[in-house]
Amino acid sequence: MAxxxxRxxxxxxxxxxxxxxARHQQVKRNLLRELIGVKIDTAYFHPTKDFYRAVNINQVRFQQIWQGYRQATSDEMERxxxxxxxxxxxxxxxxFNRQLNLFDKD
Structure with a gap:
C-alpha cells in the first residue's frame, strides 16, 4: 500500500x-471501551502510568484491548x-445492557 x-x-x-x-481483525464488541464509556467520555480518556499500575495491565496489552485487537478478561474488566x-x-x-445486547441481531 505504501x-x-x-509514502x-x-x-x-x-x-x-x-x-x-484497523490493521488487524478486531473483536466484535469492545466491552472495556464500553465499560469506561459509562464513566468517562472515551474521546477524552487518556490512561496514565498510574492507571496502568492500578489496573495491573501493561500499556501494550491495554492498547490491544482498547483498539479492539484483543478482548479484555473478566478480571481486567473488574480491576x-x-x-x-x-x-x-x-x-x-x-x-444487564450487555446481556440484552447478546440477543440483538447484527
Missing part, C-alpha cells in the same frame, strides 16, 4: 493509527471498574 501511495510504510502506519483504521469507582447499580446496569 509503495502505491508513494513510507511508517507514514502509512502512523496515518492509520491517528485515524483509527478497571474498581479503579473507576463503579457503584453496584452502575455495574448491574452495564451487565
Amino acid at each position: 509503495t502505491k501511495l508513494g 513510507s510504510e511508517l507514514s502509512v502506519q502512523l496515518y492509520m493509527l491517528r485515524h483509527g483504521i 478497571v471498574a474498581h479503579h473507576l469507582n463503579f457503584s453496584r447499580e452502575e455495574l448491574l446496569k452495564f451487565l
